[in-house]
Every structure is written in structure tokens, then in C-alpha cells.
Amino acid sequence: MADVSILTEAELRACVTLDRGAVDIVEEAFAALGRGGVVMPPILSMAIAEKHGEVDVKTAYVPGLPAFAIKVSPGFFDNPKKGLPSLNGLMMLLDSETGIVRAVLLDNGYLTDVRTAAAGGVAARHLAPRGVETVGIIGAGVQAELQARALRLERDYRRLLVWARDPGKVAAHAAAMREALGIEVEIAASREALVRASQVVVTTTPSTEPLIEAAWLHPGLHITAMGSDAPNKNELAPEILAAGRFVCDRTSQSATVGELRTAIAAGILPADHVPDELGAICAGLKPGRQSEDEVTICDLTGTGVQDTAIATHAHRVALARGFGQIVRS
Amino acid sequence: MADVSILTEAELRACVTLDRGAVDIVEEAFAALGRGGVVMPPILSMAIAEKHGEVDVKTAYVPGLPAFAIKVSPGFFDNPKKGLPSLNGLMMLLDSETGIVRAVLLDNGYLTDVRTAAAGGVAARHLAPRGVETVGIIGAGVQAELQARALRLERDYRRLLVWARDPGKVAAHAAAMREALGIEVEIAASREALVRASQVVVTTTPSTEPLIEAAWLHPGLHITAMGSDAPNKNELAPEILAAGRFVCDRTSQSATVGELRTAIAAGILPADHVPDELGAICAGLKPGRQSEDEVTICDLTGTGVQDTAIATHAHRVALARGFGQIVRS
Numbered sequence: 001m002a003d004v005s006i007l008t009e010a011e012l013r014a015c016v017t018l019d020r021g022a023v024d025i026v027e028e029a030f031a032a033l034g035r036g037g038v039v040m041p042p043i044l045s046m047a048i049a050e051k052h053g054e055v056d057v058k059t060a061y062v063p064g065l066p067a068f069a070i071k072v073s074p075g076f077f078d079n080p081k082k083g084l085p086s087l088n089g090l091m092m093l094l095d096s097e098t099g100i101v102r103a104v105l106l107d108n109g110y111l112t113d114v115r116t117a118a119a120g121g122v123a124a125r126h127l128a129p130r131g132v133e134t135v136g137i138i139g140a141g142v143q144a145e146l147q148a149r150a151l152r153l154e155r156d157y158r159r160l161l162v163w164a165r166d167p168g169k170v171a172a173h174a175a176a177m178r179e180a181l182g183i184e185v186e187i188a189a190s191r192e193a194l195v196r197a198s199q200v201v202v203t204t205t206p207s208t209e210p211l212i213e214a215a216w217l218h219p220g221l222h223i224t225a226m227g228s229d230a231p232n233k234n235e236l237a238p239e240i241l242a243a244g245r246f247v248c249d250r251t252s253q254s255a256t257v258g259e260l261r262t263a264i265a266a267g268i269l270p271a272d273h274v275p276d277e278l279g280a281i282c283a284g285l286k287p288g289r290q291s292e293d294e295v296t297i298c299d300l301t302g303t304g305v306q307d308t309a310i311a312t313h314a315h316r317v318a319l320a321r322g323f324g325q326i327v328r329s
Numbered sequence: 330m331a332d333v334s335i336l337t338e339a340e341l342r343a344c345v346t347l348d349r350g351a352v353d354i355v356e357e358a359f360a361a362l363g364r365g366g367v368v369m370p371p372i373l374s375m376a377i378a379e380k381h382g383e384v385d386v387k388t389a390y391v392p393g394l395p396a397f398a399i400k401v402s403p404g405f406f407d408n409p410k411k412g413l414p415s416l417n418g419l420m421m422l423l424d425s426e427t428g429i430v431r432a433v434l435l436d437n438g439y440l441t442d443v444r445t446a447a448a449g450g451v452a453a454r455h456l457a458p459r460g461v462e463t464v465g466i467i468g469a470g471v472q473a474e475l476q477a478r479a480l481r482l483e484r485d486y487r488r489l490l491v492w493a494r495d496p497g498k499v500a501a502h503a504a505a506m507r508e509a510l511g512i513e514v515e516i517a518a519s520r521e522a523l524v525r526a527s528q529v530v531v532t533t534t535p536s537t538e539p540l541i542e543a544a545w546l547h548p549g550l551h552i553t554a555m556g557s558d559a560p561n562k563n564e565l566a567p568e569i570l571a572a573g574r575f576v577c578d579r580t581s582q583s584a585t586v587g588e589l590r591t592a593i594a595a596g597i598l599p600a601d602h603v604p605d606e607l608g609a610i611c612a613g614l615k616p617g618r619q620s621e622d623e624v625t626i627c628d629l630t631g632t633g634v635q636d637t638a639i640a641t642h643a644h645r646v647a648l649a650r651g652f653g654q655i656v657r658s
Contacts, residue, residue, distance in 0.1 A: 002417075004435055006335055008658050037379075044373035048390045050366075053428050057386050057399065061377045070386065072399055072421060074428030088331075088429050090658075092401060092419065099382050099403030100417050104433050106333055106658035327654060329337050329419075329435035 005103040005315070005324040012107045015317040016310065018114050018146055020153050023121035027282050029062060029309030030122055030249070034279030034286075037063040040304045042252070045230075052077045056229075060304030067093040067102055069311035071304070073112060085109075091311045101329065103315050111314060115306040117146035119249065119278075120202060120224050123298040124154040126281045126288035127247065128200045128222045132157045136198035138191060138211055138235075140164035140173035143204040143226060148177055151200060161188040161198060164205075192216050203227050203235040210262075214239035219293040226300040228258045235259065236297070238266035244295030246275045253301040260299060279305075334432040334644070334653040341436045344646040345639065347443050347475055349482050352450035356611050358391060358638030359451055359578070363608030363615075366392040369633045371581070374559075381406045385558075389633030396422040396431055398640035400633070402441060414438075420640045430658065432644045440643060444635040446475035448578065448607075449531060449553050452627040453483040455610045455617035456576065457529045457551045461486045465527035467520060467540055467564075469493035469502035472533040472555060477506055480529060490517040490527060493534075521545050532556050532564040539591075543568035548622040555629040557587045564588065565626065567595035573624030575604045582630040589628060608634075 007015075016022065032038050044057035053076035061068045073089040080086060091111060093103040105111065132155040137144050140162065148160055160177055162185065164170040170187055178185040188194035195201050195216040203211055205227045212223065214237050221244070225235045241263040251274060254260035263269045278298060280286040289296055318324050336344075345351065361367050369389040376383045382405035390397045402418040409415060420440060422432040434440060461484040466473050469491065477489055489506055491514065493499040499516055507514040517523035524530050524545040532540055534556045541552065543566050550573070554564045570592040580603060583589035592598045607627060609615040618625055647653050 002437075006433075006654075006656050008656060039375055039377055041373055041375045044370055044386055044388070046368055046370045046388060046390065048368055048425075050392070051426060055388065055399070055423070055428065057373055057388070059373070059375060059384065059386070061375065063379070070384070070401055072423070072430075074423055076426070076428040079427055082427065084427055084429070088427075090421065090430050090433075094384070094401070094403055096377075097380060097405070098408050098411065098413055098417075099384065099405040100413070101401075101419050101435065104335075104419075106430065106656060108331075108658055325335075325654070325656060327335050327337060327435060329437055 002100045002329050004101050004327050004329050006327055007103060007105050007318050007324045009106060009108045009110055011318060011323040012105060012110055012314050015321065015323065016111065016114055016314045018117050018149055022114055022118045023125065023150065023153055025309050025313050026115055026118035026306050027122045027125065029305040030279040031282035032062050033305045034277060034283030038305055058304040058307055060308045061096065062305055062308050065096060065308060065312050067096055067312050067315065069093055069308040071307040073109065091307060093311050093315055105311055105314060111310045113142055113146055115310040116143060116226060116302060117150040119300050119306055120147045120226055121150035121154050122282065123224045123278060123300065124151050124200060124222065127296040127298055128155055129220045129289065129292045132199040134159045134161060134198045136161040136188065136194035136201040137204060138163050138194065139204035140166065140169040141204060144173060145177065147202045147204055147226065148181065152181060155200065159184045161186050161194045163188045163191050163194045205235060206233060207235050208232050209234060210237040211235050212240060213237045214243045217243050217295055219295065222296045224298045224300060225259050229301050230257050231261065234262045238263040238268040240297060242268050244297050246297045247278055247281065248275050248299040249278050249301055249303050251275060251277060254299045258299045258301040331429045331658050333430050333656050333658050335656055336432060336434050336647050336653045338435060338437045338439055340647060340652040341434060341439055341643050344650065344652065345440065345443055345643045347446050347478055351443055351447045352454065352479065352482055354638050354642050355444055355447035355635050356451045356454065358634040359608040360611035361391045362634045363606060363612030367634055387633040387636055389637045390425065391634055391637050394425060394637060394641050396425055396641050396644065398422055398637040400636040402438065420636060422640050422644055434640055434643060440639045442471055442475055444639040445472060445555065445631060446479040448629050448635055449476045449555055450479035450483050451611065452553045452607060452629065453480050453529060453551065456625040456627055457484055458549045458618065458621045461528045463488040463490060463527045465490040465517065465523035465530040466533060467492050467523065468533035469495065469498040470533060473502060474506065476531045476533055476555065477510065481510060484529065488513045490515050490523045492517040492520050492523045534564060535562060536564050537561050538563060539566040540564050541569060542566050543572045546572050546624055548624065551625045553627045553629060554588050558630050559586050560590065563591045567592040567597040569626055571597050573626050575626045576607055576610065577604050577628040578607050578630055578632050580604060580606060583628045587628045587630040
């Protein structure tokens with residue numbers, strides 16, 4: 001018997017937005033991962049082929065936080081035909097001392113959107129060059145928008161280039177971004193033109209084939225690849241991982257569901273390659289960007305520490321505001 | 330945005346009890362597992378050593394059921410010092426067609442108790458001899474009680490022998506069982522005496538060392554070992570698995586967290602040994618007990634199909650009774 005706080009998406013949206021505070025919270029979670037003591041088991045992943053669906057469960061215990069999140073992320077890709085979003089889900093918060101359920105966050109994936117974009121902000125904070133005039137974003141979905149916003153929190157860029165496969169979608173996306181950011185937004189003629197003209201590039205797609213070639217890289221470029229999170233996905237040509245400093249959020253995940261997987265399979269990096277992790281950089285144990293001319297690449301597969309960080313933050317704000325329905329379990 | 334039904338432990342207790350209906354439902358889930366088409370990924374398991382805690386997440390998609398469960402089971406073993414139960418947890422039900430969250434079952438582990446005991450009933454239904462006079466139960470916890478009750482649903486036994494390490498606990502347990510079952514209940518002088526005098530024995534402990542020796546086995550005995558669910562646990566001497574017909578709920582789980590693990594480690598069974606699974610027996614693909622004299626052993630590690638079966642059943646009953654708080658996520 002315990003009081004469980006049930007929070008809705010609307011309440012959670014009122015409590016958490018993508019701002020510097022959210023980036024700080026996710027940065028601190030990565031730093032905890034870098035310092036050690038975090039317990040983060042492999043992702044539970046279930047494919048329901050006959051329904052064109054999948055479910056991922058992520059969790060991480062972070063010492064010092066009052067609770068840890070368990071996140072359930074279903075993706076059912078026939079949903080749009082039914083007028084429903086593909087992605088859904090919820091998070092639970094369990095007390096770090098007793099394991100007792102404290103809160104159920106019915107966020108329908110909103111907190112995941114925020115913590116994923118915030119990780120892009122953390123990567124840029126440490127790895128993007130100081131001077132960023134132009135950012136290029138590949139993809140036209142929710143993360144294409146949120147990553148552009150997260151980068152604006154870290155670098156005062158003046159021009160956004162966008163590219164996506166679907167011309168109608170990219171036009172609508174460009175118009176929306178122009179409105180939202182109040183800066184110059186252009187649709188790039190090609191992915192190559194986008195990469196060559198940008199100081200920071202973010203890939204935000206479910207692509208299964210490389211979208212960026214190594215020949216397009218140039219001094220001072222930072223790339224964040226945040227789309228790949230499954231063993232069939234890939235956004236960067238494997239040579240790219242050896243063409244600059246490669247950093248990832250979690251080596252074991254990048255090697256199984258991220259960009260490191262493809263680079264190892266292609267023989268570009270050895271199977272036992274140990275890249276620097278973003279958390280070690282956040283913790284000050286490894287350097288961030290070391291010169292304006294360096295080429296840096298960061299693969300984000302999505303980690304349980306981000307979920308625990310954003311969920312404990314959301315719960316704290318919600319409690320302070322008196323939000324949530326209390327159910328005595 | 331979807332309507333999510335929040336159900337409390339009290340409501341769930343009113344909807345689901347350990348009866349033949351519950352055993353039937355769990356039997357049908359095992360049969361589905363035996364027939365194939367079920368998707369059941371490996372258990373997500375997280376040990377939080379610094380808090381003496383652990384969390385397991387189980388799930389299974391069962392074709393034909395309207396939803397699938399994801400179950401979160403925390404165990405924090407310092408809780409009793411704080412006056413709290415060690416085990417807690419909740420289940421979620423996701424729509425089988427869309428992945429959308431339909432219900433959150435704040436059962437604090439109650440449904441797990443029922444489905445675990447029901448699996449003992451299923452094992453006895455197919456593997457216990459017809460004529461059972463005496464049942465022996467090792468352990469004095471919740472499952473010691475529930476397994477004795479589940480067996481009464483399947484075999485009309487007249488005498489219960491109990492044994493547990495703690496003399497005070499076992500005395501209270503024996504008195505409670507006498508009251509609950511209205512049959513003869515005796516505290517066995519030893520585990521050996523208990524096994525030798527029983528036709529069905531159930532082990533219900535978190536033991537890490539064998540509680541039953543092979544020399545105590547006798548014609549017609551059925552043993553269900555339901556305690557082991559972690560790589561350090563073990564209730565049966567490894568020789569026992571070769572001393573009769575060995576069946577388990579899920580080979581991959583028994584080989585990693587159950588009795589098969591110890592038998593393989595001891596060289597009693599080969600690492601690639603493929604026992605019959607209980608589901609294949611429930612589906613009629615493999616025989617149950619084949620003679621009154623056969624010795625049978627069943628290892629139950631606990632499976633996601635049981636969770637999906639009991640949770641969908643509980644939700645159906647709760648909806649029919651108008652139970653649950655509806656939260657628009």
C-alpha cells in the first residue's frame with residue numbers, strides 16, 4: 001500500500017520543457033554515468049512482427065537520485081493508418097531506497113522527446129565548435145524540430161539547413177522552423193550541400209542506409225547521429241567514425257544498435273574499439289572539443305540515465321505544483 | 330491521448346483469486362507458448378547492490394489476447410527492517426494492436442503471487458500422480474501457502490507436511506494452513522522425511538543450496554521447484570534432474586536462472602539439453618505424466634506469458650465490474 005502519483009501528458013508538458021535546465025539535468029545524468037556507480041542494464045527489446053510493432057524497456061539506477069525510472073516505449077508502425085501516433089509509452093518512478101512505485105508518468109513519449117533532444121544539446125555543448133553560423137538537420141520529424149531547438153540553447157546559430165526525403169514534409173517543416181526560431185531556414189539542395197555548408201549536423205532519421213558520406217566532412221564539423229537505435233539502422237557511412245573523433249553515449253549500445261555497429265561490421269573500427277563516452281566528457285574525465293578545426297562525431301542511441309533524470313525532474317516539479325492524481329495502491 | 334484504467338491492489342484482489350479459473354487461464358497461456366507465436370524476450374534484470382535491491386521486468390506478447398503485460402517486479406531486501414514488504418511492483422497492459430497503454434495495475438505483486446501459484450497448479454494438473462494423499466511444501470512464505478492451495482484445486486489430498494528453516498515461522502505457517510485448508514497439517518521432522526512421505530513436493534524458497542537430495546526420491550513422486558529465479562539460486566540437488574522426467578516452464582530461463590543451470594554446471598545434463606516445456610504438455614504436443622510410478626520434476630522460473638494471461642484476465646473482470654479510475658493520458 002503506497003500513494004502513487006499518476007501524471008498525465010498535459011501535466012508533464014506543463015512541468016517540463018526543452019530549455020537549458022533540461023539540458024543541464026541530462027548533462028548531469030551523463031556525468032553520473034561517466035563517474036560510475038550507475039546501474040544500467042541492457043535494453044529489453046521485443047519485436048511483434050505480426051503487428052509491425054516493437055517495445056523497448058529502458059532503466060537506470062543513478063546514485064543520489066531519489067528514484068529511478070523504468071520506461072516503456074512501444075512503436076507500432078501501422079498506427080498512422082488508424083490516425084494514431086506510432087510512438088507512445090509511459091515511465092514509472094520507483095523509490096531508490098525501497099523499490100516502491102512512486103509515480104506513473106503517462107507521457108505518451110513526450111519526456112523521451114525532451115530527453116533525446118536534451119542529449120543533442122549536451123553533445124553540442126561539449127563537442128560543437130564555439131562559432132556556429134549554420135546548422136544542418138536531416139529528417140523532418142519531431143526530433144528534427146527539437147534538435148534544432150536544443151542546439152539554439154547551446155550555440156547562437158543564424159541559419160538552419162534542412163533536408164528530408166519527402167518534399168512536402170520538408171517544406172512544411174522548414175516553414176514551421178522559420179516560424180518557431182525566427183531565423184533563416186533553407187531547404188538544402190542535397191545532403192551533401194547541407195553537410196558542406198554546416199558547422200553542426202544532426203541526423204534524426206530511422207534510416208537503414210548511410211545518409212552522410214565521409215568525403216563531405218570538413219574541418220570544424222560536428223555531427224550528432226541520433227536516429228539509430230536498432231540493429232538494422234544506420235545514418236553515417238562507416239568511414240566517418242575513423243575520420244574524426246568518435247564519441248558515443250554508451251559503447252555497448254552503439255556497438256549493437258548504433259553507428260559503431262556498422263563501423264565494426266565494415267572493418268573500419270576493431271570489434272573491441274573503446275570510444276570516449278559522452279558521460280566521461282561531462283564528468284570532466286575526458287576532454288570535449290580540443291580545437292575549432294577538429295572533426296567530432298557523436299552517436300546517441302538513448303540511455304536509461306536520461307529517462308531517470310528527466311522523470312525524477314518532472315516528478316519533483318509536478319509535486320511542487322500539486323499536480324497529479326494520487327491513487328492509494 | 331488515451332483513456333488509461335488505473336486499478337488498485339484492493340480492486341484486483343476483488344477481481345482475481347486463486348481458483349480453478351485462474352489455473353485454466355495460466356494453463357492456456359502455457360499452451361500458447363507451447364504452440365508457438367508467443368514473443369517472450371529475455372528478462373530485464375537489474376541488481377542495485379548498494380541498496381540490496383533488484384528489479385526484474387518481464388513481458389510476453391500472446392497472439393489472440395487483446396493486450397500484453399509488462400511487469401515490473403522490484404525486490405528490496407532491507408525493506409522488512411523498515412516495516413515494508415520486500416516485494417512490490419506493478420503491471421501495465423498495452424493494446425496488442427496499437428501498443429497504446431490501456432491499464433496500469435498497481436497490484437504490489439499480488440497478481441504475480443496468483444499466477445505463480447497457478448503455474449504450480451498447472452504443473453500438478455499434468456504431472457502429479459492421480460492419487461495424492463500427502464503433499465509436502467518446503468518454505469513458509471506466501472508461495473508456501475498459495476502452492477498448497479493451488480494443489481488442493483487439482484488433487485484432493487488429505488495431509489500437508491511443511492518444513493522451513495525458521496521454527497517459529499513454520500509453526501505459525503502450519504497453524505494458518507490447518508485453519509485455511511481444514512486438513513491434517515504436520516511439521517515434518519526433516520526435509521528427507523517430508524519428501525519420503527509425500528507424493529507431491531513443492532519447494533518455495535530463495536535457497537542457494539540444494540534442499541532435496543536425489544536419494545530421497547521414490548516412485549510416483551512429483552516435485553515442483555518454483556523458488557529459483559536468479560543465477561545464484563538452487564533448490565534441487567543436480568542429480569535429481571536426471572533421476573526422473575525433467576520439465577521446465579522455459580528452457581532458456583531454467584538454464585540461466587533455474588534448476589537446469591545447476592545441473593548443467595555439475596555436468597549432470599549437457600549444456601544443450603532440451604527438456605520438455607510445460608507449455609508443450611499443455612498444448613498436447615508432449616505427454617503429461619505417463620504412469621503412476623513415474624518420477625517427474627518441474628522447474629518454474631516464472632514467465633511473461635503468465636503475467637500477460639493474469640493481467641488481461643484481471644482487466645477484463647475489472648472493466649465488467651466498473652472498477653478502476655480512468656485517467657485521460
